[in-house]
Amino acid sequence: MTLEISLSRDPAHLRHGSNIGQPRTRTDGVLKVTGKARYAADNHPPGMLYAVIATSCVARGRVKSLDVAAAKRHPGVVDVMTPAHKPELAEDPDAKGNPFAFKMELLQSDEVRYANQAIAVVIAETLEAATEGAALLSPRYQVEIARVGLDAGEPYAPPVVGIGNPAEVRHGDIDAGLAAASKLTDATYETPAQYHNAMEPHAIVAVWDGDRLFIDTPSQGMAMAQMRIAGLFGIPPGNIHINSPFLGGGFGSKGLVSGPQVLGVMAARLVGRPVKLVLRRSQMYGPVGHRPQTRQRIRIGTDEAGMLTAIDHEARVTTSSFDDFYEPAADASHTLYASPAIRTAHEAVRVDTGTPLFMRAPGEATGSIALESAIDEAAFACGIDPLEFRLKNYAEVEPTTGKPFSSKALRQCYARAAERFGWARRPLAPKQMRDENGFLVGWGMGTATFPALMFQGNARAVIRVDGSGAMETGAHDMGQGAWTALAQISADALGLDLDQVAFRSGTSDLPDAGIAGGSAHTATVGAAIHNAGAAVIAKLAEFATSNERSPLYGAGNAGVIARAGRLHRRDDDARSESYADILARAGVAEIDATGTGAADPAAQSQYAMHSHGAVFAEVKVDPELGQIRVTRMVGAFAAGRIINPLLVQSQLYGGMIWGISFALHEEAVMDHRSGRILNANLAEYHVPVNADVPPMDVITVDEHDPHVNPLGIKGVGEIGITGSAGAVANAVWHATGVRVRRFPIRIEEVVMGLSV
Amino acid sequence: MAKLHVTTTVNGEPMEFLCEPYETMLDALRGQLGLTGSKEGCSSGDCGACSITLDDRLVCSCLMLAAEAEGHQIGTIEGLATGEKLHPLQQKFLEHAALQCGICTSGMLVASDALLKKNPDPTEEEVRFWLAGNLCRCTGYDKIVRAVMETAAEMREGSRETAR
Numbered sequence: 001m002t003l004e005i006s007l008s009r010d011p012a013h014l015r016h017g018s019n020i021g022q023p024r025t026r027t028d029g030v031l032k033v034t035g036k037a038r039y040a041a042d043n044h045p046p047g048m049l050y051a052v053i054a055t056s057c058v059a060r061g062r063v064k065s066l067d068v069a070a071a072k073r074h075p076g077v078v079d080v081m082t083p084a085h086k087p088e089l090a091e092d093p094d095a096k097g098n099p100f101a102f103k104m105e106l107l108q109s110d111e112v113r114y115a116n117q118a119i120a121v122v123i124a125e126t127l128e129a130a131t132e133g134a135a136l137l138s139p140r141y142q143v144e145i146a147r148v149g150l151d152a153g154e155p156y157a158p159p160v161v162g163i164g165n166p167a168e169v170r171h172g173d174i175d176a177g178l179a180a181a182s183k184l185t186d187a188t189y190e191t192p193a194q195y196h197n198a199m200e201p202h203a204i205v206a207v208w209d210g211d212r213l214f215i216d217t218p219s220q221g222m223a224m225a226q227m228r229i230a231g232l233f234g235i236p237p238g239n240i241h242i243n244s245p246f247l248g249g250g251f252g253s254k255g256l257v258s259g260p261q262v263l264g265v266m267a268a269r270l271v272g273r274p275v276k277l278v279l280r281r282s283q284m285y286g287p288v289g290h291r292p293q294t295r296q297r298i299r300i301g302t303d304e305a306g307m308l309t310a311i312d313h314e315a316r317v318t319t320s321s322f323d324d325f326y327e328p329a330a331d332a333s334h335t336l337y338a339s340p341a342i343r344t345a346h347e348a349v350r351v352d353t354g355t356p357l358f359m360r361a362p363g364e365a366t367g368s369i370a371l372e373s374a375i376d377e378a379a380f381a382c383g384i385d386p387l388e389f390r391l392k393n394y395a396e397v398e399p400t401t402g403k404p405f406s407s408k409a410l411r412q413c414y415a416r417a418a419e420r421f422g423w424a425r426r427p428l429a430p431k432q433m434r435d436e437n438g439f440l441v442g443w444g445m446g447t448a449t450f451p452a453l454m455f456q457g458n459a460r461a462v463i464r465v466d467g468s469g470a471m472e473t474g475a476h477d478m479g480q481g482a483w484t485a486l487a488q489i490s491a492d493a494l495g496l497d498l499d500q501v502a503f504r505s506g507t508s509d510l511p512d513a514g515i516a517g518g519s520a521h522t523a524t525v526g527a528a529i530h531n532a533g534a535a536v537i538a539k540l541a542e543f544a545t546s547n548e549r550s551p552l553y554g555a556g557n558a559g560v561i562a563r564a565g566r567l568h569r570r571d572d573d574a575r576s577e578s579y580a581d582i583l584a585r586a587g588v589a590e591i592d593a594t595g596t597g598a599a600d601p602a603a604q605s606q607y608a609m610h611s612h613g614a615v616f617a618e619v620k621v622d623p624e625l626g627q628i629r630v631t632r633m634v635g636a637f638a639a640g641r642i643i644n645p646l647l648v649q650s651q652l653y654g655g656m657i658w659g660i661s662f663a664l665h666e667e668a669v670m671d672h673r674s675g676r677i678l679n680a681n682l683a684e685y686h687v688p689v690n691a692d693v694p695p696m697d698v699i700t701v702d703e704h705d706p707h708v709n710p711l712g713i714k715g716v717g718e719i720g721i722t723g724s725a726g727a728v729a730n731a732v733w734h735a736t737g738v739r740v741r742r743f744p745i746r747i748e749e750v751v752m753g754l755s756v
Numbered sequence: 757m758a759k760l761h762v763t764t765t766v767n768g769e770p771m772e773f774l775c776e777p778y779e780t781m782l783d784a785l786r787g788q789l790g791l792t793g794s795k796e797g798c799s800s801g802d803c804g805a806c807s808i809t810l811d812d813r814l815v816c817s818c819l820m821l822a823a824e825a826e827g828h829q830i831g832t833i834e835g836l837a838t839g840e841k842l843h844p845l846q847q848k849f850l851e852h853a854a855l856q857c858g859i860c861t862s863g864m865l866v867a868s869d870a871l872l873k874k875n876p877d878p879t880e881e882e883v884r885f886w887l888a889g890n891l892c893r894c895t896g897y898d899k900i901v902r903a904v905m906e907t908a909a910e911m912r913e914g915s916r917e918t919a920r
Contacts, residue, residue: 025850025851025853026850026853026855028858029849029850029853029855030842030850031858032855032858032861033842033846033849033850033855033861033865034793034833034834034836034837034842034846035791035792035793035794035832035833035834035862036793037858038792039792039795039858039859041796042786042792044787126776127783128776128778128779196893197893198857198859198893199795199797199803199805199857199859199860199891199892199893199894200795200797200857200859201796201797246857246858247857248795248857248858248859249856249857249859249893249894251893278796280799281797281798281799281800281802281803478857479856479857479858479894480856481853481856646852646853647853649853649899650853650856650894650896650899651856653895653896653897653898653899654856654894654895654896657895657897657898658895661895681798681800681802682797682798682800682802682803682891683800683802687891687893687895688895688897689887689888689889689890689891689897690883690884690885690887690888690890690892690897690900690901691884691885691887691888692888693884693895693897693898694898695898695901696898
């Protein structure tokens with residue numbers, strides 16, 4: 001396969017490569033299957049001490065006393081960091097410098113804001129000694145009554161939701177739209193608090209050398225982490241070296257450096273020795289973000305023909321008592337269905353938890369399961385097949401803005417996934433199908449969507465006199481496959497084969513690649529790489545076309561094509577010269593150039609940019625026990641250019657299984673009396689396991705999008721959850737006739753519903 | 757308290773080490789033995805990222821004391837390949853890209869190897885349930901199951917060839 005990439009900056013030169021689009025396995029695969037990939041917690045510098053956080057077991061109040069002496073007496077304990085004994089910080093950890101700065105608990109006071117908050121850090125020669133030291137602190141508290149749940153306090157209108165989105169959006173006349181409806185679906189859905197629970201707990205190994213800091217820690221945004229740490233410790237960002245080659249999963253919880261990671265740096269500062277701090281699993285339920293609870297009321301008006309007259313989506317979300325992050329749950333209703341009137345609105349309630357943050361598809365996931373359930377309910381109320389209903393109300397332009405979509409192959413997604421699934425045979429009414437064992441069988445669907453975002457990132461491209469190349473970018477591989485996909489883009493950007501390009505990534509001394517979030521990393525860094533490659537090829541071409549001894553002399557106007565390590569005249573392919581010869585003649589060891597990837601504001605103001613998909617699920621429900629099994633799942637997704645189909649498949653499978661998890665498994669349960677999380681472990685906080693998951697089927701629909709970015713990449717990291725959770729929930733209804741509106745769907749609610 | 761002297765075999769090699777009586781096998785492996793391929797995801801036996809074999813038994817090394825290795829054979833991810841030659845399971849995981857972040861991968865492979873040694877011809881359901889104790893939050897489950905099933909089939913084919 002040959003791919004032609006036309007340069008966005010210099011159309012005189014083209015590059016041909018065949019790496020993009022190839023289903024290559026992971027370049028980091030061998031390291032990972034042999035156990036040799038080195039994650040943050042695998043580092044053990046000489047002289048290293050262990051730090052263990054002592055956490056609060058109350059959710060609100062003050063720490064009255066800590067038995068520091070007892071902890072210090074324990075053999076092996078080196079020091080105990082407390083509000084009274086800690087390195088001085090240059091910046092208030094509660095300061096809000098920018099929309100991405102969230103407050104951190106860095107022992108700045110004796111105040112307890114949530115259960116599992118750090119109240120001290122014990123530093124010791126061994127992990128066991130530090131752990132025992134933390135237990136010996138025997139904290140005493142002044143306890144206040146914890147605020148728990150969606151009704152904990154007076155709701156208020158948040159200033160913004162997500163990062164800077166308006167809390168309320170109105171399109172058309174919502175009152176008129178609702179009044180005009182011949183049928184009104186009015187339903188309220190609840191989603192629970194969820195925790196990211198990456199398999200790798202947050203970990204840091206911190207080493208100070210004077211005012212220079214070296215840290216091994218998983219990060220989805222090294223440059224932003226550098227800035228935050230630099231501010232806190234009053235040192236230049238350039239003094240901080242972050243090593244983050246592999247993240248053991250992030251899902252948003254490693255996007256911004258967290259309090260516990262900074263505590264590790266403080267501990268190393270305090271004792272003047274290298275320190276390792278690794279969170280225990282239970283300690284991840286608090287200071288490193290979560291998906292907050294939501295209660296969403298959706299009203300959908302339809303006319304006699306089943307056309308939408310109104311979508312009114314209201315969401316109440318929880319946030320912490322001391323900071324502001326508002327899950328933009330209702331925003332899911334902005335883009336999917338054509339309705340003359342759409343209103344989305346948010347309100348918030350403060351509770352005693354850590355501050356919620358971005359968790360895989362923040363807003364889209366919570367909003368999607370509610371919206372897709374409500375659309376299913378509205379379709380049934382109209383007596384229309386759910387797919388037909390969605391097609392009737394298909395949005396040809398983005399409903400709330402009227403903008404055309406930069407590309408939208410959703411119809412093909414619906415058609416291909418429905419055909420593969422066999423949707424046409426679905427009876428309209430619920431509880432019509434049984435399998436050979438008497439289990440109730442149900443089929444449900446959902447539409448998937450996620451915005452195609454771009455952040456800003458940079459890359460540096462190099463071509464050497466031996467004809468090889470290098471690409472450098474401080475990108476982040478949290479499992480999605482940056483090491484592989486970005487290397488593929490690098491090879492094509494330089495017109496070389498993959499094995500001729502040294503791809504360097506994962507450390508903060510490389511060009512700032514922005515943040516790996518919002519499903520935008522491949523698009524953003526890919527564009528940076530693409531542009532860096534264009535710039536270095538342009539330099540190379542200049543050497544050749546301006547030198548009389550080159551076969552490319554004078555080709556400047558016609559341009560050249562970079563292919564397989566050679567530049568060819570665009571108007572005469574037979575005239576070419578290798579990169580090595582061009583640089584050797586010029587007497588240059590290597591040339592380099594940088595490139596930036598960022599959103600194009602002109603294109604963004606003109607087009608609505610989203611990935612889309614359609615997900616179909618089959619569940620089987622035991623009519624007596626209510627046990628629910630997902631037995632089949634088919635998803636079709638259109639997400640622009642696919643860089644590596646093999647890895648994209650993994651991302652989409654993973655997203656769809658997160659959808660199963662959202663509908664049937666995950667929930668953090670809060671104790672209403674204490675404000676503590678009752679299931680802060682991987683036994684009782686349910687995530688799907690191999691035995692919960694059916695064979696998955698993913699189709700990627702070709703989509704050429706010339707507007708989103710030079711490579712036409714839209715991103716696949718988060719879209720898989722959206723649509724999928726609703727599809728499973730709708731399948732449970734279709735199997736049983738029981739509509740459960742509080743997620744995850746519990747066996748007891750299904751059984752009770754069936755017995756009515 | 758005095759340290760305990762442990763004589764054991766790790767990945768086929770005789771090994772001796774000193775450990776505290778309370779030290780877990782996982783800490784001994786990751787610490788003084790320098791074998792960091794086994795990961796700690798929960799330290800309570802829920803996630804399987806620290807899976808190793810004790811003789812022929814699959815165990816969570818976070819739930820085992822290092823001293824219990826005395827006189828036994830310990831198998832970790834570092835022993836799965838033969839020199840540079842990858843085990844067929846490792847090869848198949850690569851082929852399918854049945855791994856993402858990689859933290860669960862060591863445990864998945866050790867558990868899968870233990871399964872195939874016990875049962876060279878598992879059904880898909882047997883694979884899914886055997887590996888139910890190994891959590892993957894990237895949720896790469898389907899590819900993992902396919903990789904194990906295909907490896908099993910190829911290894912059976914291979915042993916038939918050898919038998920001929």
